[in-house]
């Protein structure tokens with residue numbers, strides 16, 4: 001980097017609205033409490049309470065009005081002013097809470113303000129996502145707003161036509177939405193370069209730093225000028241990864257919405273279903289699927305391609321219901337087609353975890369964990385495919401067998417975090433683990449003990465009043 005002369009760029013586009021400037025500390029605290037905003041960082045801008053406070057371009061404002069967005073979601077309220085100010089931000093908020101907009105709108109403001117890209121110049125804005133399906137969705141969402149400003153957007157997603165991508169890139173492009181592998185390939189082939197990139201987003205950031213992606217991500221970030229603005233968004237963030245992210249960013253603002261460590265969306269009803277064996281799984285599904293399909297779309301998660309296919313063929317045979325399957329082994333054009341069909345007329349999709357992150361399909365009312373997810377984070381993302389943006393409730397069923405006690409433990413914790421009731425049967429399976437059982441017992445005793453003390457105090461006071 002020291003050998004390259006980077007041109008200056010602008011990154012602060014935020015001017016505090018009078019109404020926000022006039023808020024005193026207590027009022028700001030109240031807003032933060034109501035929105036459950038927790039922030040860490042230096043000189044953090046105040047949250048906004050209306051999109052009007054951002055003083056955005058009228059074209060964008062009209063579009064917001066046309067979409068009937070009433071007010072910012074919690075993450076938007078705090079993240080938008082921070083990102084518009086040019087700050088590096090880590091945003092952790094539950095699934096379906098509108099994180100995309102929190103980085104897309106400021107990206108358009110940022111890109112509009114820079115010198116226009118010329119032929120063969122690389123992008124100013126870059127969004128990196130873990131799956132092609134999410135990439136396509138973010139691409140469409142970005143395009144929807146970018147069109148208003150004649151900003152060009154390209155998708156560099158694996159599996160798609162390289163020749164076409166190459167041609168688009170050579171013409172010069174303002175924004176790229178990419179999966180890591182394809183982006184690196186295109187940079188290596190010199191179809192594009194990251195010299196003009198000053199705004200980079202990692203969506204589903206925690207997955208980007210997990211095994212398999214981390215090296216690629218570091219290599220991408222390493223190629224971008226050190227003073228770039230960098231934004232990380234996710235619904236789940238393990239402590240270790242959070243620290244890694246904080247260390248990587250210069251003077252970051254860390255925004256977390258809600259109390260939950262992992263951002264379970266409380267609006268999603270989590271219902272465990274205890275089954276005896278694989279036959280029991282299938283029986284339960286065949287008995288209930290029709291009812292669930294009456295409420296809306298159904299997304300079923302399995303772990304492998306074979307499971308998806310055999311499940312769908314059982315459903316077709318026994319119930320006469322049509323559906324689709326989605327997994328990584330399918331050709332890209334098929335994957336795209338399947339998501340589009342599921343968005344439109346098809347009501348049932350059986351998928352592996354390539355569908356677990358980020359996808360925003362409003363009509364999904366039911367998610368079924370037919371086989372257990374690998375860990376708690378994947379569980380949160382899977383069930384997060386329903387309950388989008390608080391405008392619809394969703395239900396997530398999880399099939400649990402005795403041998404799945406690890407999953408049962410995770411479920412107990414997640415259900416409790418969401419403030420819902422843990423069924424006794426589930427607790428019993430979780431209790432098969434001695435550590436878990438001991439832990440729970442200790443907690444319960446501690447709780448009763450504390451309550452006991454309280455009760456005696458109240459009694460004591462009551463008695464005192466009487467005498």
Ligand code: ADP
Nearest residue numbers: 069071072073095096097098099100101360389
């Ligand atoms: P996340 O990335 O947090 O999972 P998304 O960005 O995919 O969530 O947004 C989920 C849905 O909420 C989208 O359909 C989006 O259009 C909608 N949405 C975003 N912001 C708002 C808002 N302020 N008011 C109403 N709906 C919104």
Ligand code: MG
Nearest residue numbers: 099100203358
């Ligand atoms: Mg998202």
